[in-house]
Amino acid sequence: xxxxxxxxxxxxxxxxxxxxxxxxxxxxxxxxxxxxxxxxxxxxxxxxxxxxxxxxxxxxxxxxxxxxxxxxxxxxxxxxxxxxxxxxxxxxxxxxxxxxxxxxxxxxxxxxxxxxxxxxxxxxxxxxxxxxxxxxxxxxxxxxxxxxxxxxxxxxxxxxxxxxxxxxxxxxxxxxxxxxxxxxxxxxxxxxxxxxxxxxxxxxxxxxxxxxxxxxxxxxxxxxxxxxxxxxxxxxxxxxxxxxxxxxxxxxxxxxxxxxxxxxxxxxxxxxxxxxxxxxxxxxxxxxxxxxxxxxxxxxxxxxxxxxxxxxxxxxxxxxxxxxxxxxxxxxxxxxxxxxxxxxxxxxxxxxxxxxxxxxxxxxxxxxxxxxxxxxxxxxxxxxxxxxxxxxxxxxxxxxxxxxxxxxxxxxxxxxxxxxxxxxxxxxxxxxxxxxxxxxxxxxxxxxxxxxxxxxxxxxxxxxxxxxxxxxxxxxxxxxxxxxxxxxxxxx
Amino acid sequence: xxxxxxxxxxxxxxxxxxxxxxxxxxxxxxxxxxxxxxxxxxxxxxxxxxxxxxxxxxxxxxxxxxxxxxxxxxxxxxxxxxxxxxxxxxxxxxxxxxxxxxxxxxxxxxxxxxxxxxxxxxxxxxxxxxxxxxxxxxxxxxxxxxxxxxxxx
Numbered sequence: 001x002x003x004x005x006x007x008x009x010x011x012x013x014x015x016x017x018x019x020x021x022x023x024x025x026x027x028x029x030x031x032x033x034x035x036x037x038x039x040x041x042x043x044x045x046x047x048x049x050x051x052x053x054x055x056x057x058x059x060x061x062x063x064x065x066x067x068x069x070x071x072x073x074x075x076x077x078x079x080x081x082x083x084x085x086x087x088x089x090x091x092x093x094x095x096x097x098x099x100x101x102x103x104x105x106x107x108x109x110x111x112x113x114x115x116x117x118x119x120x121x122x123x124x125x126x127x128x129x130x131x132x133x134x135x136x137x138x139x140x141x142x143x144x145x146x147x148x149x150x151x152x153x154x155x156x157x158x159x160x161x162x163x164x165x166x167x168x169x170x171x172x173x174x175x176x177x178x179x180x181x182x183x184x185x186x187x188x189x190x191x192x193x194x195x196x197x198x199x200x201x202x203x204x205x206x207x208x209x210x211x212x213x214x215x216x217x218x219x220x221x222x223x224x225x226x227x228x229x230x231x232x233x234x235x236x237x238x239x240x241x242x243x244x245x246x247x248x249x250x251x252x253x254x255x256x257x258x259x260x261x262x263x264x265x266x267x268x269x270x271x272x273x274x275x276x277x278x279x280x281x282x283x284x285x286x287x288x289x290x291x292x293x294x295x296x297x298x299x300x301x302x303x304x305x306x307x308x309x310x311x312x313x314x315x316x317x318x319x320x321x322x323x324x325x326x327x328x329x330x331x332x333x334x335x336x337x338x339x340x341x342x343x344x345x346x347x348x349x350x351x352x353x354x355x356x357x358x359x360x361x362x363x364x365x366x367x368x369x370x371x372x373x374x375x376x377x378x379x380x381x382x383x384x385x386x387x388x389x390x391x392x393x394x395x396x397x398x399x400x401x402x403x404x405x406x407x408x409x410x411x412x413x414x415x416x417x418x419x420x421x422x423x424x425x426x427x428x429x430x431x432x433x434x435x436x437x438x439x440x441x442x443x444x445x446x447x448x449x450x451x452x453x454x455x456x457x458x459x460x461x462x463x464x465x466x467x468x469x470x471x472x473x474x475x476x477x478x479x480x481x482x483x484x485x486x487x488x489x490x491x492x
Numbered sequence: 493x494x495x496x497x498x499x500x501x502x503x504x505x506x507x508x509x510x511x512x513x514x515x516x517x518x519x520x521x522x523x524x525x526x527x528x529x530x531x532x533x534x535x536x537x538x539x540x541x542x543x544x545x546x547x548x549x550x551x552x553x554x555x556x557x558x559x560x561x562x563x564x565x566x567x568x569x570x571x572x573x574x575x576x577x578x579x580x581x582x583x584x585x586x587x588x589x590x591x592x593x594x595x596x597x598x599x600x601x602x603x604x605x606x607x608x609x610x611x612x613x614x615x616x617x618x619x620x621x622x623x624x625x626x627x628x629x630x631x632x633x634x635x636x637x638x639x640x641x642x643x644x645x
Contacts, residue, residue: 115563157546159518187601202594290619488521
C-alpha cells in the first residue's frame with residue numbers, strides 16, 4: 001500500500017526539487033484517504049504561502065507531496081498521521097491556511113500576544129486584544145478524581161528553553177497532560193526570507209545550541225541541492241567530524257542532567273568534567289565552546305581539524321568510566337529502569353525518530369546512509385524506558401569517540417561559492433544528536449525566498465501526553481531530560 | 493537578620509549575609525547561554541560557592557535573563573520580577589539578552605531586554621564562557637556588597 005501512495009505522488013507533476021511532486025487537490029485528497037492503509041511515515045508538513053508540502057519517508061528516500069492552496073484550505077493529514085497535528089496548527093498560526101478535517105484546531109504557537117495574526121502572510125491583519133489568561137480543559141476524569149494540578153515551566157529557574165506543561169495528578173501518578181508551546185518562537189521563517197544564504201547559515205546555527213552543527217549541515221545540504229553543487233568528500237568528512245563532536249557534547253549534557261536528577265554525584269562529576277573537556281576541545285579547534293558558524297567556517301577559522309595528542313585517549317577513558325558508573329549496582333541504569341516508557345508503536349504513531357526512537361527498538365539512524373559512515377557504528381535493540389534512552393546516548397558517545405579517532409585530522413571545508421543570482425530548490429537532512437534534522441529552501445535571485453526546518457523535538461512534544469501519563473510525578477523532570485526535547489527547535 | 497541593623501555602626505544596613513540567590517529565565521534564544529549557566533551551576537555546587545541558582549523568584553535577589561525576549565515570555569518575565577522580594581536586580585547575559593543578537597525585534601520577539609530595561613549586570617558574548625559569567629557575577633556582587641556596607645550609603 002505504501003507503494004500505491006508513493007506511486008500516486010510520483011505520478012504527479014515533478015518540480016525543480018527532485019524529491020518534490022505537485023499534486024492536484026483531488027490527488028492530495030486521494031493520498032490523504034489512502035494514508036491510513038500505508039506505512040509511509042510523515043517527517044514534516046509546512047507551507048510557503050502558495051502551497052502546502054508534506055514530507056514522507058519512502059523507505060530511506062524522502063518524498064515530498066505538495067498541493068496549491070489558492071483558497072487557503074487543504075485536506076488535513078492528521079486523521080491519518082497523528083504527528084501532523086502540530087504542523088497543521090503551526091501552518092494555521094503562521095499563514096492562516098486551514099486544514100480541513102484536522103484533529104485539534106487550537107493555536108500551537110500563537111497564544112494571543114503577537115501584534116499581528118498570520119504573520120507570514122504578505123499583509124497580515126492586526127491581532128485582537130491579548131487574552132487575560134489561558135483556560136485549560138482538564139476533562140471529566142480529573143474533575144471526578146479530584147487531586148491537584150501541577151505546572152512545569154515556562155520559568156522555573158531551570159536552564160531549558162521555555163514551554164509549559166500542566167499535569168493533572170489524581171494521586172501520585174500523572175493523570176492528564178497539557179502542553180503549551182510558543183514561548184520560544186522567534187519567527188525564524190520570517191527572518192530567513194530575503195536573506196543571503198551565508199546570512200541564513202549564521203541564523204540556523206543558532207536554532208538550538210545542542211544541535212547547531214546538525215542544522216548547519218542540513219542547511220548546507222539543502223543549499224547544495226538548490227544550487228546543483230556536489231559536496232566534495234573532504235567537506236563531508238569535516239561535517240562528520242564536527243557532527244560527532246557535537247553529538248558527544250549533547251549526549252553528555254543530557255546524561256549529566258539525568259544523573260543530577262537522581263542524585264548520582266559520581267556520575268555527575270565524571271560526566272561534567274568530560275563535557276567540559278569536550279567544550280574546551282571545541283574551543284581549541286573552532287574558537288568557540290559551541291560549534292556555531294563552522295559550516296561554512298567563519299573568517300579566521302582553523303584550516304585543519306586535528307585533535308591534540310591524548311584527547312582521543314582521554315575521551316575514550318572518560319566514556320569507559322561513565323559506562324562503568326552507569327551499569328554499577330545502584331547506578332544510573334538501575335535507578336531509571338522502567339520509567340517513562342515509550343513503546344515502539346507509540347513512537348511510530350507520533351513520528352518520533354532519532355536516538356529516542358532507537359531506544360524504543362525502532363531503527364532509524366540516518367548516519368548509516370551518509371557518506372563516510374560505517375555500518376558497525378550504528379544499530380542495536382532496546383525497550384524504550386529512561387535507561388534505554390540514556391544507554392543509547394552513552395553508546396553513541398563512545399561510538400562518536402571511535403569515529404573521531406578513525407577520521408583523524410580533516411581539512412576545514414572552504415567557504416562554498418555563493419550564487420549571486422541563482423535560483424533553485426533543495427532538501428537537506430542529517431542525523432542530529434536528537435534525531436533527523438531537515439532543511440528545505442527555495443532560492444530566488446540568490447536570496448532565500450522560502451525556508452522550512454524540521455526537528456525531532458516537535459514529535460516528542462506531541463507525544464508527551466502518551467509518555468507522561470501514568471508516570472510518577474517525581475519522575476517527570478527525569479523523563480523530560482532523557483528525551484532531550486528542545487522547545488527552541490520545536491518552536492523555531 | 494534585621495535586628496542587627498540596630499547595632500550596626502552609624503545605623504547603616506549590614507552587607508548581605510545570605511548567598512546571592514539567582515533566578516534564571518531563558519527567554520527565547522538558542523539556549524547556549526543557559527547551558528553555560530548550567531555548567532556554572534554545577535561548578536558552584538562543587539565548590540560550595542556563596543552563590544546559587546534558585547527555582548522560585550520569591551527567593552531570588554537577581555533575575556538573570558538569557559536569550560532574546562519573545563513576546564510570549566515578556567509577561568512571564570514581568571511576573572517573575574514582580575514576585576521577587578525586597579531589593580532586586582536584573583542581569584542580562586549573552587548577546588541576545590543584551591541587544592537582541594541575531595534575533596532583533598520582529599512580530600515574535602522584542603529583542604534584548606537590555607534595550608528596554610536598566611540592567612545591573614550586562615555581559616555580552618555568544619555565549620560567554622562559565623568563567624566569564626562567574627567573574628562578572630563576583631565582580632558585581634562584590635561591588636554590591638561594598639556599596640551596601642559603606643557608611644552613609
